[in-house]
Amino acid sequence: SNDYRMVVFGAGGVGKSSLVLRFVKGTFRESYIPTIEDTYRQVISCDKSICTLQITDTTGSHQFPAMQRLSISKGHAFILVYSITSKQSLEELKPIFEQICQIKGDVENIPIMLVGNKIDETSGREVESSDGEALSKRWKCAFMETSAKTNHNVKELFQELLNLEKRR
Numbered sequence: 422s423n424d425y426r427m428v429v430f431g432a433g434g435v436g437k438s439s440l441v442l443r444f445v446k447g448t449f450r451e452s453y454i455p456t457i458e459d460t461y462r463q464v465i466s467c468d469k470s471i472c473t474l475q476i477t478d479t480t481g482s483h484q485f486p487a488m489q490r491l492s493i494s495k496g497h498a499f500i501l502v503y504s505i506t507s508k509q510s511l512e513e514l515k516p517i518f519e520q521i522c523q524i525k526g527d528v529e530n531i532p533i534m535l536v537g538n539k540i541d542e543t544s545g546r547e548v549e550s551s552d553g554e555a556l557s558k559r560w561k562c563a564f565m566e567t568s569a570k571t572n573h574n575v576k577e578l579f580q581e582l583l584n585l586e587k588r589r
């Protein structure tokens with residue numbers, strides 16, 4: 422298909438919207454504006470043709486379980502974001518990963534990227550790189566650390582997920 426749908430999950434405040442806005446618009450804001458759900462569309466070139474990349478930025482909380490299930494059903498690839506400054510935010514990804522497994526079944530064939538964001542906040546680090554790496558091995562998914570603030574690894578994150586999807 423020429424339509425890739427990526428969904429971004431993670432606890433409130435970890436930087437989901439910031440990563441998406443950095444990638445789609447090239448901007449970053451210091452203020453925190455809670456999201457309900459936003460979808461961004463981009464036309465990109467892939468394999469000598471063009472395709473539509475649709476990125477859904479979710480609320481991150483469990484306030485809307487029906488919306489979460491629908492986003493998982495419709496999604497082709499998933500970005501699971503925690504903040505390296507919060508162990509709790511890593512814990513909060515576990516039920517989301519389990520729900521992806523439940524809904525998608527054969528999760529090994531689904532592109533998933535575990536993302537530790539806010540690596541610019543070096544003094545506040547609570548989650549070591551090796552912790553994120555270990556969890557990604559357990560989940561058999563990809564792993565990356567990013568900063569939406571400094572634009573570290575943001576393009577690479579979306580590009581890598583697209584590459585994983587093309588390789589399926």
Ligand code: GDP
Nearest residue numbers: 433434435436437438439450451539568569570
């Ligand atoms: P969301 O709830 O997961 O969508 O989080 P937001 O994208 O709204 O970001 C929450 C707060 O964290 C905002 O104040 C952002 O400016 C800040 N933030 C997001 N990404 C980063 C980052 O990479 N580094 C730092 N230092 N702050 C960030």
Ligand code: MG
Nearest residue numbers: 437438455456
């Ligand atoms: Mg948000």
